[in-house]
Amino acid sequence: MASSVRAKLLLAATTLALLLVPAAYGGNGGFVPVTPESPNAHDIRASYFFITFFTLGVFVLVETLLVVFIFRFRRRRRPRFQDGPTLHGATRLELLWTALPVAILFLIATFIFIELPGISHVPSAGATGRAYQIKVTGRQFYWQFEYPNGVISIDSMRAPAEVPVKLTVVSPDTDVIHSWWIPALGGKIDAIPGIVNTTWFEAKPGFYSGQCAELCGLEHARMLASVEVMPKSEFTAWLSQRRAQQSAGTSDLGDEEWGGVCAKCHGLAGEGGIAVRIAGSAILSDPRALAKIVRNGTSTPRGTMPAVGSGWTDDQVSALTTYLKEHPPSGS
Amino acid sequence: MAARAETPVPGWQRGRVASWFVTTDHKRIGILYVSTSLVFFALGGLMALAMRTQLAQANAGVLSPQHYNELVTIHGTTMIFLVLVPILAGFANFLVPLMIGARDVAFPRLNALSYWLYLLGGLVLMLSFFAKGGAAQAGWTSYPPLSEQTPGHGQDLWILSLHILTASSVAGAINFIVTIHNLRAPGMTWTRMPLFVWSIEVFAWMLLAVLPTLSAGLTLLLLDRGISIGGWHIQTHFFNAAKGGAPLLWQHAFWFFGHPEVYIMVLPAFGIISEVLPVFARKPIFGYKAVAFSTVGIGFISMLVWAHHMFTVGFPNALNSFFMITSMAVAVPTGVKVFNWLATLWRGNLHFDTPMLYALGFLSVFVVGGLTGIYLAAFPVDWQVHDSYFVVAHFHYTLFGGVVFAIFAGLFYWWPKMFGRLLDERLGKWQFWILFVSFNVTFFPQHLLGLEGMPRRVYTYSHESWEGYNMTSTIGSYVMGIALLLFLWNVVRTTRRGPRVGNDPWQADTLEWYTTSPPPPHNFDSVPYVTSARPLHDLRQRLREANGTRRIS
Ligand SMILES: [Cu+2]
Numbered sequence: 091m092a093s094s095v096r097a098k099l100l101l102a103a104t105t106l107a108l109l110l111v112p113a114a115y116g117g118n119g120g121f122v123p124v125t126p127e128s129p130n131a132h133d134i135r136a137s138y139f140f141i142t143f144f145t146l147g148v149f150v151l152v153e154t155l156l157v158v159f160i161f162r163f164r165r166r167r168r169p170r171f172q173d174g175p176t177l178h179g180a181t182r183l184e185l186l187w188t189a190l191p192v193a194i195l196f197l198i199a200t201f202i203f204i205e206l207p208g209i210s211h212v213p214s215a216g217a218t219g220r221a222y223q224i225k226v227t228g229r230q231f232y233w234q235f236e237y238p239n240g241v242i243s244i245d246s247m248r249a250p251a252e253v254p255v256k257l258t259v260v261s262p263d264t265d266v267i268h269s270w271w272i273p274a275l276g277g278k279i280d281a282i283p284g285i286v287n288t289t290w291f292e293a294k295p296g297f298y299s300g301q302c303a304e305l306c307g308l309e310h311a312r313m314l315a316s317v318e319v320m321p322k323s324e325f326t327a328w329l330s331q332r333r334a335q336q337s338a339g340t341s342d343l344g345d346e347e348w349g350g351v352c353a354k355c356h357g358l359a360g361e362g363g364i365a366v367r368i369a370g371s372a373i374l375s376d377p378r379a380l381a382k383i384v385r386n387g388t389s390t391p392r393g394t395m396p397a398v399g400s401g402w403t404d405d406q407v408s409a410l411t412t413y414l415k416e417h418p419p420s421g422s
Numbered sequence: 423m424a425a426r427a428e429t430p431v432p433g434w435q436r437g438r439v440a441s442w443f444v445t446t447d448h449k450r451i452g453i454l455y456v457s458t459s460l461v462f463f464a465l466g467g468l469m470a471l472a473m474r475t476q477l478a479q480a481n482a483g484v485l486s487p488q489h490y491n492e493l494v495t496i497h498g499t500t501m502i503f504l505v506l507v508p509i510l511a512g513f514a515n516f517l518v519p520l521m522i523g524a525r526d527v528a529f530p531r532l533n534a535l536s537y538w539l540y541l542l543g544g545l546v547l548m549l550s551f552f553a554k555g556g557a558a559q560a561g562w563t564s565y566p567p568l569s570e571q572t573p574g575h576g577q578d579l580w581i582l583s584l585h586i587l588t589a590s591s592v593a594g595a596i597n598f599i600v601t602i603h604n605l606r607a608p609g610m611t612w613t614r615m616p617l618f619v620w621s622i623e624v625f626a627w628m629l630l631a632v633l634p635t636l637s638a639g640l641t642l643l644l645l646d647r648g649i650s651i652g653g654w655h656i657q658t659h660f661f662n663a664a665k666g667g668a669p670l671l672w673q674h675a676f677w678f679f680g681h682p683e684v685y686i687m688v689l690p691a692f693g694i695i696s697e698v699l700p701v702f703a704r705k706p707i708f709g710y711k712a713v714a715f716s717t718v719g720i721g722f723i724s725m726l727v728w729a730h731h732m733f734t735v736g737f738p739n740a741l742n743s744f745f746m747i748t749s750m751a752v753a754v755p756t757g758v759k760v761f762n763w764l765a766t767l768w769r770g771n772l773h774f775d776t777p778m779l780y781a782l783g784f785l786s787v788f789v790v791g792g793l794t795g796i797y798l799a800a801f802p803v804d805w806q807v808h809d810s811y812f813v814v815a816h817f818h819y820t821l822f823g824g825v826v827f828a829i830f831a832g833l834f835y836w837w838p839k840m841f842g843r844l845l846d847e848r849l850g851k852w853q854f855w856i857l858f859v860s861f862n863v864t865f866f867p868q869h870l871l872g873l874e875g876m877p878r879r880v881y882t883y884s885h886e887s888w889e890g891y892n893m894t895s896t897i898g899s900y901v902m903g904i905a906l907l908l909f910l911w912n913v914v915r916t917t918r919r920g921p922r923v924g925n926d927p928w929q930a931d932t933l934e935w936y937t938t939s940p941p942p943p944h945n946f947d948s949v950p951y952v953t954s955a956r957p958l959h960d961l962r963q964r965l966r967e968a969n970g971t972r973r974i975s
Contacts, residue, residue, distance in 0.1 A: 120870030120891070123806050134806050141800060145793040152760060152789045159767040160782065163703070164774070171929045172704065174770040179709035179762075187761040188754060195750040195796075202746065202800050209802045210739060263664035266568040269734060269809060273875040277805020280734045282670065283567060284663030287736035303734075303809045303877040305494075305561045307568060308487040311880035364487055394573060 123273060127298060128291035130276040133208045140201045144194045209276070212290040217252040218322055221290070224249065228261045228268030228281030228302065230396055231309040232350040241332045242406060244346035247317045250325040251295045259287045262401060266307060272300035272317055280304060293319045308364050309354045336405060343406065344413025351398050352410075360419025366392055369421030377411040384410065446530035447943055448515050451537050453840060455512025456833075458537075459505050462544055464906070466500035469493045471903055474864075478896035480889050481882055490881035491559035492576070496547065498562030499580065502683065503587050504544045506825050510690040511536075511594050513832055514622045516840060518598060520934035520941060521616045523607025523949035528600040532593050539590035543583045550579035561879055563680070566661035566672050570646050581644045588633050588640075595626035595633075602626075607933065609952035613714070616932045616955065617707060620714045621693025624721040628686050631725060632679040639675030670735055677728035685724040688820060689717055691828035692759060695781050698831050699763055701930045702778035703770030709762040710955055716755035723752050733801040734808050742801040749799035756792055760785065775928075776850035780831035783858050784824060791819030794869065809879075812872025818865045830854070830909075838927050842939045843920030849912040857905035864898030867891035931956035 122139070126132040163174075214221055224247065225236040235247045249255045259270045261281040271278035275291035275298055302313035320328070335341035349358065356362060360369030373379045384399035384407060399407065435444045442450060473493050476484040485493065515533065519526055527533050550557045555574015558564065569577055602623050606615065615623075646667070648657040659665035661672050700707045707713055729737065729745040763785060772778070794816040797803045807813060830853075837845045871891045876883060883892075926935040935958055937946050953960055 120872075120874040123873050124875055131806075134802050137800060137803050138797065138806070141796055141803065145796060149789060149793055152764065153786060155764050156767075156782065156786055159764065159770075160772065163767060163770045164772050168771050170773060172771050174703060174705040176706060177708060177765075177769065178706055179712065180765075183765065184709050184712050184758065184762070188758055191754050191757040195753060198796065198800060199747060199750060202802060203743070206739060206802060209805075266571065267565055267669060271875075271877070273806065277802065278734050278808060279736060279805070282663075282735060284668065285670070285736060300875060301877060301880075305491070305565075305568065305879040307571075308491065308559075310491075311487070311882050314884075 125274060127274040127293045127296060128276050129213075130209045130289075130291065131274055133205045134277055137202055137205050137209075141198055144198065148194070212256045212288065213254045213292070216254045216292050218250075219253050221254040221256045222250055223256050223258065226257050226259045226270055226281070228259070228270065228306070228313075229265050230307050230398065231302075231313040231354050232398075233268075233270075233302075233313070233315045237329060239329060239333050241329055241336060242343060242403075243332075244343070244350035245315060246346070247315070248325060248328060249291075249293075249317055249319050250322040251293060251319045253322060254290055254292045256288060256290045259289060260285070264397065264400060267304050268302045268306050268313065269304035270300075270315070271303040272298050272315065274298045275300075275317060278303050291317075293317075295319050295321055312354045336409070339405075339408060339412050341409065344409035344411075345417075347406070347410045348413055348417075348419075358419075359421055361421050365395065367421065369419040374414045374418060377408070377415075380411050380414070381407045446526075446534045448519050448527045448530065448533060449840070449941060449945075451533050452512045452514075452516025454537050455508050455515055455540070456840075458541055458544070459509035459512060462500055462504040462548075463509075464910075465548065466497050466505055467903065467906060469497040469500070471899055473497065474896040474899040476881065477883075477892050478889075479893065480884055480886050485881065487881045488556060488559065491561075491879075492551065492557040494879050495558045495561050495564070495580070496551070499547060499558075499584075500544075501821070502562065502687070503584065504540075504547065506687040506821065506829075507591065507683075508540050509829055510625070510687065510825075511540075511591070513618075513694070513829075513836070514598060514625070514690065515594075517836065517934060518601060518619055518622055519605065520839075520937065520945060521619050521932050522602065522605060522610055523933045523936075523946060523952070524601065524605035525945050527597050528604060529597050533597050536590045536594040536597065539586055539593070543586035543590060546579055546586060547583040550576050550583070553579055563673075563676060564643070565676075566643060566646065566669050567663070569643060570661060578644065578647060581640050581647075584640055585637065588637050591629050592633055595629040598622050598626040599630070607949045607952050607957075610957075613711065614952050614955045614957075615714075617696035617710070617713055617717075618690070618693035618932075620717050621689045621696075624717050625686055625690050628682050628689075628721050628724070632682045632686075635675050636679035639672055639679070642675075643672065670732070673732050673735070674728070677731045678725070681728045681731065682721075682724045684817075684820070685720055687825050689720065691784070691825040692717065694828045694832040694835075695763060695784055696759075697930075697932065698777050698781040698835050699766050701835075701928050702775060702781070703767050703772050705766055705770045706931075706956060706959075707762070708765035708768070709758075712758050713762050716758045719755040720752060723748060723755070727752060730799055730801070730804070733804045746799050746801050750796065753792065753796065753799075760789060760792070775834070776845070776847055776854060777831045777835035777928075779851060779854045780827050780834065783854060784827040784831060787819060787823030787827060787858075787861070791816055791821075791824055794819065807872055809877055810872035811868040811876045811878055814878045815865050815868035815872065818868070822865070823861055827857075830857075835928070836934075838923040839934055839939050839941070841917075841920075843916055843922055844927065845916050845920060846912050849908055849915070853905050853908040853912065856908065857902060860898045860901035860905060862898075864895050864902055867894045867898075871895075926958065929962070931959045933957055936961070 123135050126135050212221060223238060227234040233245050235243045259279050259281045261268055261283045263283045265283055268281040269278045270281060270289065275293060276289060279287045279289040297316065297318050299314065299316040301315060302310055306313065332341055336343060355365035356368045361367055368374060373383060383395065385397060385402060387395045387397035434440055442454065445451060472485060473490065476482050476490060553575040555576055557576040558580035559572050560569035560577065564580065602619060642660040645656060645658040646661050648655060659667040661667045661669050663669060696707055696713055726748040727745060729741065730749045733742055797807055798813065798816060834845055834850055871888055874888065876888055923939055925938055933949065936950065950957055950961055
């Protein structure tokens with residue numbers, strides 16, 4: 091008997107080792123949420139640690155009792171069907187292990203309520219000024235960012251450092267549900283047709299990435315987002331420069347639209363992907379036809395294209411047509 | 423019960439195959455349920471392996487995005503609606519009448535209807551892969567507007583399948599409730615009822631309480647997608663924001679059903695554990711009443727927690743706080759069960775046959791799934807981990823590590839009662855250890871992926887730093903496949919060659935072990951008067967006293 095018990099112990103140890111190996115080569119390991127770079131993400135991680143303190147304790151308690159009981163009360167040489175003592179219960183013990191979880195959960199809930207304001211309330215001002223607002227629109231399968239001065243960018247957001255950035259997160263009525271999530275900058279918030287949600291972050295200069303967290307269709311996995319936080323003066327300079335370029339039709343918007351809106355389905359060179367090959371298509375060089383298909387979508391026997399650009403301004407459409415005129419997709 | 427006049431069975435119904443088609447015997451229907459669910463289990467498992475293959479490496483092209491989304495949807499729907507709920511219903515079918523000393527369920531023909539509806543619903547779901555546009559692709563939760571915009575008929579067939587399965591479950595639930603309330607053996611008061619029967623009582627009431635909400639939601643979804651009858655076309659806009667509808671309405675309807683559904687699967691699993699542990703520890707369950715009432719408590723509270731699946735939709739914090747507290751409250755009765763099970767082991771005479779290994783494995787793994795649930799209940803933390811692989815890991819720890827382990831405990835434990843032969847213990851133990859290790863290798867790393875930012879339901883990813891965990895998980899899943907093949911091999915091998923057993927090979931406590939293995943069509947020639955929750959233990963005690971060989975325990 092003892093040898094089989096030893097074999098089982100060995101197996102348990104192997105399991106543990108097998109669990110720790112991937113942990114070791116995963117770097118930070120993923121045992122805690124990604125390093126927070128914004129106060130809300132920081133407080134979420136603090137809550138995570140607080141909960142982990144108790145869950146680890148309960149885990150160790152239960153598993154230890156289990157293993158100890160398995161060893162201590164195994165059959166050994168007793169007859170197989172010999173009964174153990176007839177213990178039907180013990181009210182005081184049972185009250186104890188009802189009260190214990192209640193106490194732990196009470197502590198956890200209290201901690202959450204203490205941390206909550208720091209996580210969900212958008213501060214009105216930060217280290218270097220008043221809160222800054224950006225509108226985030228989740229669409230199949232791209233993120234559109236609108237800045238107060240009308241600048242638009244796709245998939246990559248830029249934001250000022252050390253200022254609370256308040257995000258208004260929406261999805262058009264005709265689209266589906268998406269979820270905005272940049273792990274280092276806080277929790278996720280859904281973009282739901284018909285609902286206006288908000289979230290915020292305040293970060294040091296850096297590059298933070300994330301992706302859509304609510305299944306939104308075929309290219310959900312490619313609906314990535316990045317936030318580049320830059321010193322406030324640099325950001326202001328970029329924003330006004332981009333404003334001027336956008337009016338002149340020389341901004342990167344067309345490039346971003348091609349990569350973020352068209353290429354996820356049609357391929358970066360227009361070679362086709364989950365949607366048809368469009369390299370060489372006459373529509374690409376016909377601004378009117380292109381505007382029509384982007385704004386209204388189309389339904390042909392070859393497939394259906396959603397109205398990916400419904401609601402786009404003329405600026406947005408012409409950015410794409412100009413870009414495609416200058417950079418016709420090569421097809422390979 | 424008064425003897426019923428038996429109508430003679432027509433000859434064509436007596437054939438070896440035909441008799442299974444026309445049977446109304448709860449034991450045969452139970453076996454049909456269990457075996458059908460095992461077939462769907464294999465299919466759902468193959469879908470999972472295909473997905474794990476795609477995810478083993480970054481930017482892989484094994485599956486197209488559409489195929490991945492179909493598999494993710496049908497895998498989830500299959501495992502919940504076609505495997506876990508029906509296999510537990512199968513156990514309930516086989517066991518409840520035997521455990522309460524009844525001849526059959528209250529409505530045997532309704533019972534047969536439940537099974538055949540279940541099979542039909544399952545076939546509709548599986549065949550939907552061949553529909554125009556492929557199977558449903560919006561996840562097992564099928565959130566609109568996405569589920570309303572998918573072209574083709576996969577989503578419509580998904581709705582049809584769930585409607586059929588809902589009808590099947592409602593009929594089954596009514597049957598269980600009426601059976602348990604009316605057909606218990608003389609002396610079997612509510613507090614002398616086996617704990618598995620308690621869990622089925624709560625299981626059935628919960629199904630009745632929440633399935634209508636799902637049906638209503640499904641009907642609205644179907645109408646929103648539009649139906650044509652003759653020249654008429656009906657198209658509503660319940661969930662369509664563009665026409666004044668509310669996408670969140672579906673989420674409320676779905677999760678008001680969906681969260682209790684988790685406990686609909688978990689409670690009977692708890693019931694199995696509460697039957698197996700005492701028998702292999704040679705002790706009565708510790709705190710019978712606490713375990714029974716915590717089942718009722720969990721069932722009740724689980725209907726008040728649904729919006730914890732919706733913490734990221736932008737509710738006011740007051741509402742989030744309410745659902746956080748109710749969700750945490752579920753942990754209390756669950757904790758009571760875990761500690762009562764541990765106390766059942768205390769000072770026992772433990773022997774480690776396969777059912778016991780699975781029950782102990784269940785205990786050690788389910789705790790992890792329970793504890794990670796606390797992170798999800800604490801809504802600011804949920805904002806970080808929601809819809810990530812952390813959640814995928816969490817619910818596989820509860821549903822595979824929890825429910826499936828309990829199901830294997832139950833299969834190895836009651837197999838001799840069902841078929842009169844034991845499953846092979848050596849193979850069973852190998853299967854347990856391989857499954858226990860590979861299960862953890864598969865699902866533990868997924869917690870870490872989630873914390874590193876990997877969302878669920880993505881057909882691929884480009885972060886190479888996620889490859890290590892994903893590859894580990896995929897390798898684990900293949901080994902899980904091997905462990906499950908071992909079970910199949912075990913079944914095949916022992917069907918003819920397994921050792922035959924008597925009425926009560928485990929020296930168990932409950933009435934099903936009083937009759938022969940397998941039991942005769944009428945179950946019992948006589949049923950002893952029940953004087954406690956352990957009628958067979960009492961019987962053995964009385965026999966020993968009568969023989970003057972009473973042992974002091
Ligand atoms: Cu999305």
